[in-house]
Amino acid sequence: MRVLCMDCGSEAAWGAMGRCAVCGGILQPDYDDENIQQLRYVQPGRGIDRYRALMPVEFTPLPYLGEGDTPLIRSKRIGPSLGLENLYFKNEGLNPSGAFKDRAGAAVAALALEAGAAGVVSASSGNASSAIAAYCAAARLKCVILMEPGNPPAKLRQTLATGAQVLLVEGIFAHGPEALATFLNEVALRADYYLGFVWAPVNPYILEGIKTIAYEVAGQLGGAPDVVLTPVGGGDMFAAQWRGYNELKRAGVIDKLPRMIGVQSVNAPPLYEAVHQQLRTVATLPYAKSKISGINVPFTGDHALAAVHHSGGTAVTVADEAAYAMQKRIATEEGIWIEPAGAAPITALADLLQRGLIQPHEKILCVMSGAGFKDANLAAEDAGRIGQQPTIPFDVDAVSKMLTEP
Numbered sequence: 001m002r003v004l005c006m007d008c009g010s011e012a013a014w015g016a017m018g019r020c021a022v023c024g025g026i027l028q029p030d031y032d033d034e035n036i037q038q039l040r041y042v043q044p045g046r047g048i049d050r051y052r053a054l055m056p057v058e059f060t061p062l063p064y065l066g067e068g069d070t071p072l073i074r075s076k077r078i079g080p081s082l083g084l085e086n087l088y089f090k091n092e093g094l095n096p097s098g099a100f101k102d103r104a105g106a107a108v109a110a111l112a113l114e115a116g117a118a119g120v121v122s123a124s125s126g127n128a129s130s131a132i133a134a135y136c137a138a139a140r141l142k143c144v145i146l147m148e149p150g151n152p153p154a155k156l157r158q159t160l161a162t163g164a165q166v167l168l169v170e171g172i173f174a175h176g177p178e179a180l181a182t183f184l185n186e187v188a189l190r191a192d193y194y195l196g197f198v199w200a201p202v203n204p205y206i207l208e209g210i211k212t213i214a215y216e217v218a219g220q221l222g223g224a225p226d227v228v229l230t231p232v233g234g235g236d237m238f239a240a241q242w243r244g245y246n247e248l249k250r251a252g253v254i255d256k257l258p259r260m261i262g263v264q265s266v267n268a269p270p271l272y273e274a275v276h277q278q279l280r281t282v283a284t285l286p287y288a289k290s291k292i293s294g295i296n297v298p299f300t301g302d303h304a305l306a307a308v309h310h311s312g313g314t315a316v317t318v319a320d321e322a323a324y325a326m327q328k329r330i331a332t333e334e335g336i337w338i339e340p341a342g343a344a345p346i347t348a349l350a351d352l353l354q355r356g357l358i359q360p361h362e363k364i365l366c367v368m369s370g371a372g373f374k375d376a377n378l379a380a381e382d383a384g385r386i387g388q389q390p391t392i393p394f395d396v397d398a399v400s401k402m403l404t405e406p
């Protein structure tokens with residue numbers, strides 16, 4: 001195992017955090033061919049530890065809580081309604097804490113144990129915090145989560161439930177990515193905790209857990225999809241899948257790579273702006289005002305921009321309201337209740353089709369980032385309305401009269 005700069009190729013010391021000391025590029029672990037070749041065979045074991053030959057840990061097993069092996073579901077109604085013959089959903093909401101971040105949580109816990117740390121410190125808008133808290137509990141590590149005030153209450157409750165210490169820090173994400181990285185590094189150093197912030201420019205190793213989404217999809221689909229659509233915040237999930245498909249190709253498991261399409265909110269579109277202004281690096285926006293938690297960030301890593309360029313993909317935006325409406329459609333037409341961020345890729349399909357950026361016959365994968373309970377404002381409003389209705393007596397006629405017409 002080595003860790004190399006994505007931009008200049010310099011090798012950094014194994015375990016080095018932050019960016020490349022030579023050019024400031026994002027670091028990424030790199031594996032020997034012998035390890036890569038293991039992707040050709042089904043590995044025994046459970047969860048993402050099955051892929052430990054391609055994980056940045058040497059001797060520590062990744063703690064298992066049921067992460068990974070999430071279902072790939074062919075769209076029953078939304079795909080056909082758009083004329084898409086092969087639309088697939090990867091439902092990451094079925095991970096143990098309800099989001100893809102469990103793959104990162106398992107990696108963080110193993111990395112912290114291997115570093116001999118007593119605990120993990122992280123910052124999160126929500127999903128990462130619940131995942132890291134759970135895996136720290138499983139690995140008997142202390143866990144400190146720094147959070148912006150005003151997150152969806154479900155994510156805060158879940159983080160507290162598994163015993164993490166939560167500190168609400170005013171404007172933690174408001175000072176830009178560099179200031180955040182320095183701040184987190186300093187906090188981790190003083191506490192002698194492992195810095196488990198899920199973003200490759202700060203910690204280059206954690207997204208190795210997330211790339212297992214690509215391994216699983218290739219197995220479930222019998223090859224790579226033609227197009228992968230992913231909600232993009234910091235960009236780790238997006239870049240991680242691209243890395244996973246590249247490793248599969250290197251191993252000879254797949255023969256072609258998918259086009260990667262990143263989907264952001266029109267109210268927080270750093271990657272979209274970089275792609276469409278043809279910037280060489282992603283600029284930090286002076287704002288992020290999306291109502292969709294998880295993708296409401298003003299900065300995306302350059303690893304996501306590289307994935308767009310190298311895959312021949314693109315980045316698009318959707319309106320918050322459209323994503324909320326699609327969240328409801330996916331629930332009522334497909335039976336899958338996911339968080340609004342997870343609905344963003346499906347929201348983008350109609351426009352992509354119209355612009356000829358995806359084709360009706362292509363195998364299209366939309367990654368659903370998390371479960372519906374994670375950000376349940378809409379459902380809470382519906383439940384509130386039901387709660388206000390008069391109750392019905394214990395009487396079959398009275399109930400029958402109230403049934404909606406079939």
Ligand SMILES: [Zn+2]
Nearest residue numbers: 005008020023
């Ligand atoms: Zn470099």
